[in-house]
Amino acid sequence: MIVKIPHAYASVVERIRDTQPLYAVADAGEHYELRLGTGFAFDRLALGLTEQELIKFFKAVKVVGGRKKKEKNHIIFLPRRVIKTTVRFSEDEAVLVKEIARKRGVPVADYIRTSVLEDAFKEVKQTWTGRQ
Amino acid sequence: MDWETIIKDQGVTIAFPKKFVQVLQMFQERGFIILERAELFHVISPTSYSVTRTQTGLSPKDFLEFYGSLKVSNGFKTLETADEIIHIKPKRPLKMSFKVSAPERRLVEFAARQYLLDVSDYIRMCVMDNAIKTFIRASKQKETGLV
Numbered sequence: 066m067i068v069k070i071p072h073a074y075a076s077v078v079e080r081i082r083d084t085q086p087l088y089a090v091a092d093a094g095e096h097y098e099l100r101l102g103t104g105f106a107f108d109r110l111a112l113g114l115t116e117q118e119l120i121k122f123f124k125a126v127k128v129v130g131g132r133k134k135k136e137k138n139h140i141i142f143l144p145r146r147v148i149k150t151t152v153r154f155s156e157d158e159a160v161l162v163k164e165i166a167r168k169r170g171v172p173v174a175d176y177i178r179t180s181v182l183e184d185a186f187k188e189v190k191q192t193w194t195g196r197q
Numbered sequence: 198m199d200w201e202t203i204i205k206d207q208g209v210t211i212a213f214p215k216k217f218v219q220v221l222q223m224f225q226e227r228g229f230i231i232l233e234r235a236e237l238f239h240v241i242s243p244t245s246y247s248v249t250r251t252q253t254g255l256s257p258k259d260f261l262e263f264y265g266s267l268k269v270s271n272g273f274k275t276l277e278t279a280d281e282i283i284h285i286k287p288k289r290p291l292k293m294s295f296k297v298s299a300p301e302r303r304l305v306e307f308a309a310r311q312y313l314l315d316v317s318d319y320i321r322m323c324v325m326d327n328a329i330k331t332f333i334r335a336s337k338q339k340e341t342g343l344v
Contacts, residue, residue: 066298102298102300102301102303102304103298103300103301103304104298104301131298144298144300144301145298146296146297146298146301147296147298147299148296148297148298148299148301148302149294149295149296150294150295150296150297150302150305150316150320151292151293151294152292152293152294152317152320152321152324153289153290153291153292153317153321154289154291154292154293154321155208155209155243155244155271155272155287155288155289155290155291156290156291157208157209157243157244157287158243158244158287158289158291158321158325159291159293160243161243161244161325161328161329161332162293162324162325162328164332165327165328165331165332168331168335173293174293174294174295174296175295176324177293177295177320177324178295178296178297178301180323180324180327180328181305181319181320181323181324182297182301182304182305183323183327184308184323184326184327185304185305185307185308185309185319185323186304188307188308188311189304189307189308192311
């Protein structure tokens with residue numbers, strides 16, 4: 066997924082570079098290109114924007130191969146998800162997972178995906194940091 | 198919802214003779230349900246787990262005898278003889294699916310390789326680990342009343 070950010074937001078791009086070291090931002094002439102391999106949420110304060118500026122920024126960025134979503138103080142970029150992954154659970158495991166997802170107010174599939182990707186992301190980060 | 202409601206009587210259950218009483222403490226520390234029925238202890242868990250010989254405090258010979266004596270219902274037992282580890286796995290008849298992008302799939306495959314697990318086992322490990330942690334945290338919060 067490519068997020069195209071207008072040059073007017075150079076300061077935001079710097080913040081993005083500082084806050085997450087895994088994804089590179091390249092200058093592609095007319096705009097900056099942020100290539101995201103996974104879904105990613107950017108916090109308004111971390112980007113150094115006011116609420117109004119966040120709304121403007123949200124409107125200004127274009128997404129290729131995914132979509133953008135705004136939630137309160139976050140802008141979320143979601144890639145197109147086309148690969149179906151199936152996992153088997155015992156009845157008790159399923160009850161537990163459904164109960165926790167219900168408490169968090171999210172669909173079970175979202176809860177599973179978030180749990181796995183957060184852990185996998187940490188793993189990659191650790192490996193990446195260890196190699197440096 | 199409490200732990201026993203989640204586990205009900207359908208969790209993976211192991212039963213073993215009471216002479217292996219020293220093994221019980223480890224299961225208690227893990228929060229499993231323990232029942233005494235006739236000459237056997239029954240230990241019920243909602244998910245898979247492993248037990249090493251060191252954790253049981255048994256001698257190599259007793260550990261093998263302990264493994265042989267284990268009766269498992271709603272699941273299976275396997276033994277890694279070289280590493281002295283018993284694996285208990287529940288039957289898993291339910292399927293759950295979710296969608297990911299190609300890079301996300303590669304990310305999960307990479308992380309699974311770090312743990313020497315296949316993708317399904319890795320996903321289940323992450324999900325169950327997070328769910329159990331959340332559950333225990335919520336239970337503690339309920340007990341203490343702290344928010």
